[in-house]
Amino acid sequence: MKVLNFSCHRPTPDQIEAGVIEMGVREQKRFRTLTSYYGTSKPDDADTETRVKALVELAKNECFAFGVNTILLHTALWIAVPLVEYLDSIGINTVYPFCTREIAPQNLPSGEVRFTRVHKHSCFANTVFVAQ
Numbered sequence: 001m002k003v004l005n006f007s008c009h010r011p012t013p014d015q016i017e018a019g020v021i022e023m024g025v026r027e028q029k030r031f032r033t034l035t036s037y038y039g040t041s042k043p044d045d046a047d048t049e050t051r052v053k054a055l056v057e058l059a060k061n062e063c064f065a066f067g068v069n070t071i072l073l074h075t076a077l078w079i080a081v082p083l084v085e086y087l088d089s090i091g092i093n094t095v096y097p098f099c100t101r102e103i104a105p106q107n108l109p110s111g112e113v114r115f116t117r118v119h120k121h122s123c124f125a126n127t128v129f130v131a132q
Helices: 013-017 025-035 045-066 077-089
Strands: 003-007 020-022 070-074 093-107 113-126
Touching: 003 045, 013 020, 025 045, 045 077, 070 077, 077 093
Parallel strands: 003 020, 003 070, 070 093
Antiparallel strands: 093 113
8 A cells, every 4th residue: 555645754664665655845845834833822713724725735636646545644633633534525545653662772881771762663543533
């Protein structure tokens, strides 16, 4: 399965092996612009709607260009929720990265042991809509 990386983050080697593909550089920059917000309060509804519509167009164009209908989404919830709902309504599936966290011990020259967390791609988690 091929999955379009719809994120500001580069896919990990594990994700690439699982089928994640990157948008073009210009499209990645557009995504970052649309999903970044530096205000001190939440964006208003009109701003969010404008951004979601632009992201939907970007997703449609990139999915068409790469022949995929699934995106790997990693962005802030204030924009992810309306975006996922709209994409679902037009047949674009959204998945999220699901990683396992492993503890890896490192032996230091001093004899001490340092433990680091290693995130490894495990699978894609589907969006689940709960009926109200």
